[in-house]
Amino acid sequence: MRQLRALVIPGVTWRDDSSTNACENRLCCKKFSMLFSKHHCRWCGRIFCNDCAPRTASYRGELLRCCNACRLPFIFRSIYDPASGRRDGAIADLIFSFLDNASINAFLQSCYTALSEFHVSGYEYYGCIQERFPSFFDGARIGKGVTGTVYKCEDRRRCEYPRVALKVITKSSTLTITAWRKIRTELEIMKDIDHPNVARLLEVFQTPLCLVIVMEAGDGGALKHAWEFVRTRHCDLEVFTANVVAQIAEGLDYLYRVKHIVHRDIKHDNIIVSRDFSKVMIIDFGLAEYIANEKRQLFVPCGTYGFASPENILAVVDHLRLFEASGSTMHRADMFSLGVVAYMLLSGVRPLRGKRFVELYREVRLGIRCVGPGWANISSSAKSLVEWLLKTSTNERATPKDVRSHPFIVNKAPLITEIVKKRNQELLITEQLEGNEWVYVVPSSSCGEPAWGEGVPGNSTHNGRFGSAPPLRCRMDCSAATNNNVRQSLIREKYA
Template sequence: MSSQGGAGRTRVGRYELGRTLGEGTFAKVKFAKNVQTGEHVAIKILDKEKLLKHKMIDQLKREISTMKLIRHPNVIRMHEVMASKTKIYIVIELVTGGELFDKIVSHRRLKEDDARKYFQQLINAVDYCHSRGVYHRDLKPENLLLDANGTLKVSDFGLSALSQQVQKDGLLHTTCGTPNYVAPEVIINKGYDGAKADLWSCGVILFVLMAGYLPFEDSNLMSLYKKIYKADFTCPSWFSTSTKKLIKKILDPNPNTRITIAEVINNEWFKKGYQPPTFETEDINLDDVNSIFDESGDPTQLVVERREERPALMNAFELISTSQGLNLGTLFEKQTGSVKRETRFASRLPANEILSKIEAAAGPMGFNVQKRNNCKLKLQGESPGRKGQLAIATEVFEVTPSLHMVELRKSNGDTLEFHNFYHSISNGLKDVMWKPDGNIAEVDRILHHRSQ
């Protein structure tokens, strides 16, 4: 969004689209507002042509079906699905508390009671998914989000499998997931029980929550797989005896003798302070899933993107003040500790000067800079990272004529590497970042007055 002149806002059906929350190879996720109810949501936008080209339609149908089947307090909820001639829009619950990964980064490791609370919620969600014939297959802290109340929400069913994909031997046969969290039977590719494989990943997550590091880690992939296959790990000294026993039962390399989720729920360590979730079950109809891909269907059912002209200032202000995940107090204070997949700071400098200084600071750090229109930059790392080259999208928003919000968002690569990048580049941007001398509430009052 530019600080120059007027700018438009896009409407899709009843939703008004805002800033980009994240982007990947096949999808972009945007903040949005239901103009009828005022509710804030996230909308996952996918390009039909790209999906067809890469033969991703079946996987997308699976993801939508999965999310429609699941109605649980610890799982991200899908509200509805829409389609235009060229795009598919998946409207999902907006979760604003960040990733559980960030909490681990910030606190190094969690206390046993806190780790147990999140693990209980994770097991609740996974157990329910399995009861509905859904297996996640990529459980890791980055896919576990927290809402504003600190409640865990399982996200990203892009690699999930429905029970219909189970073959005649009763097993799944697709090797997928993130190596450090994958069960040994998945690696050898001879078929695996989706429920048992998911539980293994939950065990790795519990270890990471309490240890602050992975139980299985090696720079060489084959060496990593050997450690996983042998369950070659050691619990740190601060783990209680009951914690160690439970983790060893979950991280049993033999799926036939591995503890089950039902046995985990009855485990004494797990049951401490445990409160089973209460919620109403719903009958879910999947008949409409295929209809959004049906080109011969009723064209009146398709939504249309349309632009609405509004002042750029109001656009920028609304993106800031209406976002549930952005507290003005944290916007105008130097950020420390946790950094998510995106981070923001305020600046008093003109937009073009901000971008020039970011470009100057990023170059010596090994990043190529690609300029875009509308006050945007893309920083592309030159060296390969743990999950490919780190890429960062940068955008400047106008809050008032003399105050800008700068957002840096990871668009590719590893979250922890982005965390380290942000702290490094912050040192070179000290003259760019702005922190008010007065009370944050006063800044909030000024901005609200400015928006009237």
């Protein structure tokens, strides 16, 4: 049996037959039955059907089963080092350094394994995302961009950033070396940013199947969730919108004036908020570009449908792969997208509702007005700023400086403190309710052990969860009512 289960690659684990009921080839996934039996790849130890792991690979004079993925030579991808317990792609780095773009593209598109397990040089490997972030799961998605999916996650290694945003880029979706260089540009942009309204880059790593970008995250999640809270609690939407517009405008101004960067994909999914909604940040620089020439530069038309500026829409309508524009024009294109965000926050509907780009451009040319049932209770000051941001002409469109001095922002943005106060009160109540579900039990001193908080020889300090003062105790024989009183006391002490 030991000989039958011998694997070619040291350190690889032989998968148990009961661990799966379907072929582990991502493109097959055929269910096993009496007609389709299980077979192990002798290189990776995973379980496949006969077609996905045929007996074709020769090793020491014997034909062994090898899956399609393992047929790709290991020198072209990351290799597991059993001595260090880590993966390494130094050999692949060396080989790719001698190849031009066309050759690397040909390699990427030669087979699915080459595409899905492409080695991205310069970034540390983990076996899977859960190895670095054990709390990661698919249900924590907060947004989906052009180049990847963003998740909210807990980081147990970083005290200063306990909650982070993970942008997961699936390697199989990146088809060319040019696309990979675009991702590297995004990372270079994020490394160079330091502003309170722009999320910081904290870490980058990769797994065999994806590249993961770890960013600063607002504990409040995506903008849409914060908007739902404000709307359902009957808070002032104008105050909330003014705070969002003011801070995002400051972030865009910093990117353009200081770093010469345009974001090109401002939308709800790319805006996150802090836990109390006081701080707003921009995330996801997958489409961002450096302004190399302020007066004239070629840009690819891009953006999210419904949020893209008239400049990008016109380029698509004219079937242009590239269009010429100045840095100022593209910066104001970001301001237009911010205007779309503001329009939707105040009215709950999109300003552009066409199903095709031609229809969108027709709507933009006619001019966007803040009219309709959703605008009945919105002030004229708010309407004027939104319409200014959504001007068709670039030269007439509002800039961050205009936003900063607009009466709507000056009068409404400072009032965010009322929403922050209400949010904090609800968070406190939520934590109190969660605290009531826990029972804090301390061993009785009659058992021979000092109870938690009692004097311990040689220990003059208390390291209790809720502060340095001796914590309250709840003995094993306490009544339910007493336990509840103790829990409430603990909560009050925590927030004292």
